[in-house]
Amino acid sequence: MERLAYLDNLKILLVVGVIALHAAITYGFDGSWYLESYDEMSGPVVDVVTVLLGTGWLFGLGLFFLIAGQLTGPSLDRKGTRRFVEDRLVRLGVPLVAYTLLVSPFLEYIAYRQNDEGTEALWPFVSEQVWSLAPGPTWFLEALLVFSLGYVLWRALRPAVAPPSREPLTGRQVAAVAAGISVASFTAHLAFPIGSEQFHVQLGMFPQYVILFALGVAASRRGWLDTLSPQLERRCGIAGAAAALALLASLLAAGFFADGADEDRFAGGLHWEAALFPLAEGVVATCVSLWAIGYFRRHLNRLPRLGRLMAPRAYGAFVVHAPVIVALALAVQPLPLPAELKFATVLVAGVAGSFGLVALAQRYPLSPAGAPSTSTTSTM
Numbered sequence: 001m002e003r004l005a006y007l008d009n010l011k012i013l014l015v016v017g018v019i020a021l022h023a024a025i026t027y028g029f030d031g032s033w034y035l036e037s038y039d040e041m042s043g044p045v046v047d048v049v050t051v052l053l054g055t056g057w058l059f060g061l062g063l064f065f066l067i068a069g070q071l072t073g074p075s076l077d078r079k080g081t082r083r084f085v086e087d088r089l090v091r092l093g094v095p096l097v098a099y100t101l102l103v104s105p106f107l108e109y110i111a112y113r114q115n116d117e118g119t120e121a122l123w124p125f126v127s128e129q130v131w132s133l134a135p136g137p138t139w140f141l142e143a144l145l146v147f148s149l150g151y152v153l154w155r156a157l158r159p160a161v162a163p164p165s166r167e168p169l170t171g172r173q174v175a176a177v178a179a180g181i182s183v184a185s186f187t188a189h190l191a192f193p194i195g196s197e198q199f200h201v202q203l204g205m206f207p208q209y210v211i212l213f214a215l216g217v218a219a220s221r222r223g224w225l226d227t228l229s230p231q232l233e234r235r236c237g238i239a240g241a242a243a244a245l246a247l248l249a250s251l252l253a254a255g256f257f258a259d260g261a262d263e264d265r266f267a268g269g270l271h272w273e274a275a276l277f278p279l280a281e282g283v284v285a286t287c288v289s290l291w292a293i294g295y296f297r298r299h300l301n302r303l304p305r306l307g308r309l310m311a312p313r314a315y316g317a318f319v320v321h322a323p324v325i326v327a328l329a330l331a332v333q334p335l336p337l338p339a340e341l342k343f344a345t346v347l348v349a350g351v352a353g354s355f356g357l358v359a360l361a362q363r364y365p366l367s368p369a370g371a372p373s374t375s376t377t378s379t380m
Contacts, residue, residue: 005303006296007067008311014064015314017056018137019321019350024049026329027343032197034111034136034326039339047257055244058281061140061205062212063289068144069216070225072151081152092145095319099138105129107136107326132200137322139201147213169224171232174286177215181208182282186275189268194277196267204268208285215286225293233294240288247280309359316358317351324353 025033028040029049041049076084105126112118112125135142184207192204219225254273255261265273303311310317328346335342 004301005307006293006301007071008303008314009300009307010063010067010292010296011314012307012310014060015318015321015354016351017053017060018318019325019354020347021053021057021060022137022322022325023329023343023347023350024053026325026346027339029053032195034107034114034322035329036111036115038114038329039333039342041339041343045340051248055284058244058247058277059240059285059288062208062285063292064140065144065147065209065213066216066219066289066293068147069151069213069218070220071216072148072213073217073220076152076155081156085149085152088145088148092141092148096135096138096141096145099319099322100133100135101130103323104134104136107322108132108134110326110330134200136200138319140318143201143206143209147210151217164218164221166223166227168227168229169219169222169232169290171235174232174236174290177211178282178286180282181211181285182278184208184211185281186278189274189278190270191268193264193268194266208281212285212289225290225297228290228294228297230294230298233291233298236287236294237291240284240286240291243280243283243287247276247284250276310355313355313358313362316361317354320357321350321354324357325350328353 021029021031022033025031026035026038028037028046040046075087079087108129109122109125112120118125185204188204188207192198192202194202194204196202196204251257251266254266254276256263256266256273265271266276268274325346328349329342332342332345337345
């Protein structure tokens, strides 16, 4: 399949964003990671990082799923059911299993020693941890595999009797998607509050992922993203930015950033504070994702030289970035540097190291000659 330069540029940016998020958690940003606040940046810096990465968190992974959905339908049409399923099991399932069994237990041990200050020896802990099947950041591959197989089942149960209409996406349809995400997310947060984990994933965020994946599938069959008008693109950008600013203003007014604030009231429940995140999430996730795709397609549809090197390695960099980030953070910790400089070092070196490690694996593959490589295949 011919590569789409604007999607490659988007995927590179999103992978770098994921690396930045996990590096930031290492140095004081609130979140779940193997090293949490290993060293803490100053309050003002953390606040700025929180605003920037917090906004990205509202739509970044959803945009990943939207792109994946856009590519899933044509891939199934081109390969057929059997080959498509086999391909997904190899490209998504093999890295997922390898990471879960061979990498995750050791990183969980580091988290156990650093975050929980545990004292158990390595091998007893690892041998037990293997059975917990913690996928770490490769939960994305797990979810995408489930979504892809679910789409195959949907197509088998509901075969298309006629080609879908090719009418352009409308503002009313965009508003319906945004409202659907907001309502579904608020409802999900009643059972799965923001920040809580179930089966090693945050189920409270999955309404957005499911809906945007479905939007991507529908968009690929109806040509919505290829015919997104400049007017709708601009309106989406304005709505997404306004929703993000409104969320920040609402959180400030509600005392979310104040010392001693009851953050649980914002994470979920039947009170008005719990509606702030879902309302913004629906608009930001939908509108910013559509704006980004439209903007990149119109203005960033060529890969620079560095982009041509990074694009075929973006998927692999996503898979391997966790041990790279953790190793770098452990390596720079003894250095007499401020936390802000350590964060910048780990971020830059983490991006270079993750993409470079994949490039090295491509150049010196461990798989037998002629065997298909799965480490760098883009599925996002």
